[in-house]
Amino acid sequence: MADNQRTNNLVKEVRRTPEGTVVALTGDVDLHHSPALHAALVEVAGERPRRMILNLADVPYIDSSGVGTFVEVFRRVSAYKGKMVFCGLSSRVKSVFEITKLDKFFIICDTEEQALKA
Amino acid sequence: MADNQRTNNLVKEVRRTPEGTVVALTGDVDLHHSPALHAALVEVAGERPRRMILNLADVPYIDSSGVGTFVEVFRRVSAYKGKMVFCGLSSRVKSVFEITKLDKFFIICDTEEQALKA
Amino acid sequence: MSDTSRIELNITSNARSLPVVRSAVERMARLEGFGDADAHALVLAIDEALANVIEHGYGGAADQPIGIVLASVRSTDGRLGIEVSVRDQGRQVDPDSIVGRDLGEVRPGGLGVHIIRSVMDEVEYRQGEGGGMLLRMVKYVGSGGSTTDRPTTLSGS
């Protein structure tokens, strides 16, 4: 219940398309929310979408627990040869990817349309 | 110098027109900034504009020291039969005028254009 | 957000610190489920209380201690709220002397206490045990609020 609430607050939308599944997040992805985010993304990864697209346009803040969550999910998606693609990063969020050098490993697009073709 | 800096930070623009003088403020009008605001508005009032128009479109926050400053300047402007008109209030700022019942005493318009004719 | 939270802020009596407190209070109010009007009202009341400590408690001195404690609470009918206490080591006055004023006339002064009493659900001034004043106040979600017109309980000053 508490967990559900957190997930619902964090995952704004899950949209399944032939090119992949778009997960739109909302709010700060921090230590408080990362466990629920992990659970939600593992569930989506379990459906083995060709692309798992994370739209962060509505994420003002992310910390290492958030990027750590993405890394863990990335391993699951890579394991079945899926792709994980990010879009909509603010410069603030992008800088956290840069500091942790994850901008080199993840595919990062500007828009969701580009992400669906990446 | 420190005072000047504060005034400059707070008063974004002073524009003199035949209908009155528009003073556009910016930033939080709180205990820290009210003394500098008072000095700046007293200076404008000294020019005896027909209307003294305070544009608060860029003021996210105001407290009682801010409205107290407006009241004090209002007395000066009223003394020479000038008008004091406000415009651009956010609902947050407007609520402070309401709590202190100053919305009943001041002329409050939506836009600067309306304020110049009020 | 059902578990309670508690945050303590210790500042000096410098008006420059007020925006930092306002930001913290606003964020906490949002996290506790306060809407726009309630969050704004709470921020305003705390800001006014701090301004009064700086001006009246400390006579404008900028280096004196002020302690602020924010804690989530619930009303007897189950509404979420935030309890605030503001503690200073300044001038002690008779709590009954801290009153706002009737707003029948336009003049500056006496607005801070009026605001505090208008927007908060509970307001209590006390003399602190180790000196100074202690202000305890509570605001609940969806109660009072900045745009209501309920009669104030103030006596004119």
Add this chain to the structure above:
Amino acid sequence: MSDTSRIELNITSNARSLPVVRSAVERMARLEGFGDADAHALVLAIDEALANVIEHGYGGAADQPIGIVLASVRSTDGRLGIEVSVRDQGRQVDPDSIVGRDLGEVRPGGLGVHIIRSVMDEVEYRQGEGGGMLLRMVKYVGSGGSTTDRPTTLSGS
């Protein structure tokens, strides 16, 4: 904003308090003259430090004390900065054991300390005198910053 300012925040080791601290830090950084990148970097480093105290210092317990002090400082060459100290009463570890890791491989973990050391100008872990750990760090305006690529001083863990 030339006079110095100092703000102390005392929270419990609950991740729910982190956004409130972030808001306060960001506002203070802005008031001190930090630009976007510097303010964001400072907020991030403090948030990571607090997350580490919660996870490693207190093993996830949510009701333990954490003290944060923010103070404006100046570098020897006159740049504005903010000094932060984070104090806990949790597990004491060898300060030298608190290291980030090389980022040659994609795996979670070890990112927090890497971030702190990347974005802050000074970082020093010590064991607290009454127990727990004490982290002291400083960030100056326009130095380091979140998007620079300077070599890290980390040993792999």
